[in-house]
Amino acid sequence: MESARRPLVSQLWVKNRRNEAVLDPERPALSWKELQPKSGRGLCLARVLHRARGLIGRLTEQYPSVCHSVPISEIIAVETEQKRYNSDTWQKFNHHAFTVHYAQRAQKHCWRCSAVTFWCKDEELCHQWIQAIKKLLELQTSRPKHLLVYINPYGGKQQGKQIYEQKVAPLFSLASITTDVIVTERANHAKDDLFEVNLEKYDGVISVGGDGMFSEVMHGLIGRMQKDSSIDQNNPSAPLAPCNLRIGIIPAGSTDCICYATVGINDPVTSALHIIIGDLQHMDVCSVHHNNTFLKYSVSLLGYGFYGDVLKDSEKNRWMGPTRYDFSGFKTFLSHHYYEGTVSFQQANQTLGSPRDKSTCQSGCYICKQSTQEVEEKRKRHHYNLEETEDDGDWKVIRGKFMAINAANMSCACPRSPKGLSPAAHLAAGTIDLILVRRCSRLNFLRHLVRHKNQDDQFDLAFVEVYRVKTFLFTPKHSENEDTDNKDVRKKHFNQICNGNHSSCGCNHVNSIWNCDGEALDHAAVEVRVHCQLIKLFARGIEEDSKP
Numbered sequence: 001m002e003s004a005r006r007p008l009v010s011q012l013w014v015k016n017r018r019n020e021a022v023l024d025p026e027r028p029a030l031s032w033k034e035l036q037p038k039s040g041r042g043l044c045l046a047r048v049l050h051r052a053r054g055l056i057g058r059l060t061e062q063y064p065s066v067c068h069s070v071p072i073s074e075i076i077a078v079e080t081e082q083k084r085y086n087s088d089t090w091q092k093f094n095h096h097a098f099t100v101h102y103a104q105r106a107q108k109h110c111w112r113c114s115a116v117t118f119w120c121k122d123e124e125l126c127h128q129w130i131q132a133i134k135k136l137l138e139l140q141t142s143r144p145k146h147l148l149v150y151i152n153p154y155g156g157k158q159q160g161k162q163i164y165e166q167k168v169a170p171l172f173s174l175a176s177i178t179t180d181v182i183v184t185e186r187a188n189h190a191k192d193d194l195f196e197v198n199l200e201k202y203d204g205v206i207s208v209g210g211d212g213m214f215s216e217v218m219h220g221l222i223g224r225m226q227k228d229s230s231i232d233q234n235n236p237s238a239p240l241a242p243c244n245l246r247i248g249i250i251p252a253g254s255t256d257c258i259c260y261a262t263v264g265i266n267d268p269v270t271s272a273l274h275i276i277i278g279d280l281q282h283m284d285v286c287s288v289h290h291n292n293t294f295l296k297y298s299v300s301l302l303g304y305g306f307y308g309d310v311l312k313d314s315e316k317n318r319w320m321g322p323t324r325y326d327f328s329g330f331k332t333f334l335s336h337h338y339y340e341g342t343v344s345f346q347q348a349n350q351t352l353g354s355p356r357d358k359s360t361c362q363s364g365c366y367i368c369k370q371s372t373q374e375v376e377e378k379r380k381r382h383h384y385n386l387e388e389t390e391d392d393g394d395w396k397v398i399r400g401k402f403m404a405i406n407a408a409n410m411s412c413a414c415p416r417s418p419k420g421l422s423p424a425a426h427l428a429a430g431t432i433d434l435i436l437v438r439r440c441s442r443l444n445f446l447r448h449l450v451r452h453k454n455q456d457d458q459f460d461l462a463f464v465e466v467y468r469v470k471t472f473l474f475t476p477k478h479s480e481n482e483d484t485d486n487k488d489v490r491k492k493h494f495n496q497i498c499n500g501n502h503s504s505c506g507c508n509h510v511n512s513i514w515n516c517d518g519e520a521l522d523h524a525a526v527e528v529r530v531h532c533q534l535i536k537l538f539a540r541g542i543e544e545d546s547k548p
């Protein structure tokens with residue numbers, strides 16, 4: 001054990017059963033064998049057998065040996081047990097113990113904090129084990145030590161404070177993470193605060209709340225980075241400075257779509273464990289501009305038409321709580337509005353996959369990894385994002401009548417729609433999936449809306465088109481002439497096609513609004529651009545679920 005290179009193996013007991021633990025610094029993992037009873041009855045019998053000498057053969061028969069191995073990166077803390085077990089029995093047998101707390105995968109992307117106590121007779125040996133594990137934990141440099149936490153006490157079921165105090169704070173304290181906690185007093189409190197606070201002393205910012213609260217924290221952090229780097233957010237083609245601080249999401253809102261799409265489950269304990277072990281997930285961010293004025297950033301869905309109308313109507317019915325989305329969705333479906341306008345976009349390189357791919361973006365996704373390398377190279381050369389790469393495709397212009405124009409920056413999976421609006425969308429490839437739903441019958445639109453129940457290609461409908469793009473512009477028909485930026489080549493191209501002839505279009509002659517991650521935008525004519533891997537989260541993407 002003195003030599004860090006040699007595996008530390010010694011006589012230890014796990015949960016009262018004689019076993020051996022192994023700590024191998026070469027392959028950083030703590031492994032131990034544990035005898036598991038086959039059944040409840042087996043347990044009693046095996047206990048008897050355990051005491052009887054010479055029956056080892058039968059013992060192993062009743063007690064199949066189970067091997068556990070926990071990577072050091074998933075160990076949360078090691079605690080000496082002498083403090084806790086200072087009982088008479090403990091001292092009588094003069095045993096020493098330490099407990100290892102670790103993150104254990106449960107079902108359906110859920111993680112739990114588990115613990116195993118190792119006992120041994122030799123105090124020195126026990127001490128050596130604790131020190132060896134602590135030393136390896138110190139080498140985990142990606143783990144946060146000091147965090148800034150914002151709690152929205154009014155998000156979702158107004159349980160943010162309780163969720164943090166009861167489920168998250170004890171885990172942070174176990175992992176020796178210190179925090180500065182701010183319970184917000186008004187909307188935009190967190191966003192404004194992030195422009196003032198000294199960020200250098202923190203390793204991350206935690207949002208306790210829903211998607212709106214996350215959006216606030218993200219806007220604060222991105223805005224602060226641009227301010228510190230003297231970058232004008234109103235310039236749509238300005239390369240943005242990436243955020244180095246990771247954001248953690250403790251879900252405590254109504255929908256928590258961003259947490260679900262990056263972790264696979266809305267569970268505060270799982271999210272807290274991802275934060276503690278210092279997971280990292282890059283994420284793309286879309287900037288939305290109108291006529292050289294910055295409007296908002298978006299990370300999940302930008303929806304015009306159906307999703308914009310649902311938002312507009314649901315805002316009137318806030319008193320209904322989350323049910324308002326179902327109510328407004330039904331009303332909007334019945335109203336069956338369509339909108340006329342022009343979409344202009346540049347398709348992304350084919351190497352970045354297609355929205356119709358069968359495979360989804362999972363933890364360690366190779367398409368996102370490919371983009372990480374490109375982004376790193378660009379940033380080394382002092383370019384902040386991946387826009388305008390030489391191999392980007394030609395501009396395409398589509399003019400028509402649309403039921404919905406949806407831009408998915410991620411799958412937009414949520415518990416109600418587990419596959420999401422665009423199942424194959426990537427979290428960090430620097431692309432958006434642009435879904436155009438053309439004017440169609442109610443029945444067809446319903447077929448599109450329930451598409452997530454379909455196992456095959458969700459876009460295999462004649463009135464649905466889907467493109468993987470890096471940037472797009474939209475102008476609703478009756479505001480086409482508002483576009484005045486003639487310097488921009490793309491907009492010139494766009495204006496040539498939209499010649500302003502609006503006679504007898506037959507559409508609603510009213511604009512829908514853009515639903516930007518659940519919030520309304522003030523303008524219908526927008527320019528959207530994706531910024532590859534602009535922010536980082538304490539997450540690791542969706543892992544393959546080995547325990548369905």
Ligand SMILES: Nc1ncnc2c1ncn2[C@@H]1O[C@H](COP(=O)(O)OP(=O)(O)OP(=O)(O)O)[C@@H](O)[C@H]1O
Nearest residue numbers: 155156184185186209210211212213253254255256
């Ligand atoms: N103290 C506060 N008082 C009022 N509003 C607040 C406060 N703190 C934050 N907010 C605002 O509340 C809005 C909604 O919060 P949040 O996203 O946490 O809950 P939600 O809307 O129920 O969940 P979701 O967005 O997942 O549906 C956010 O836009 C945020 O800016």
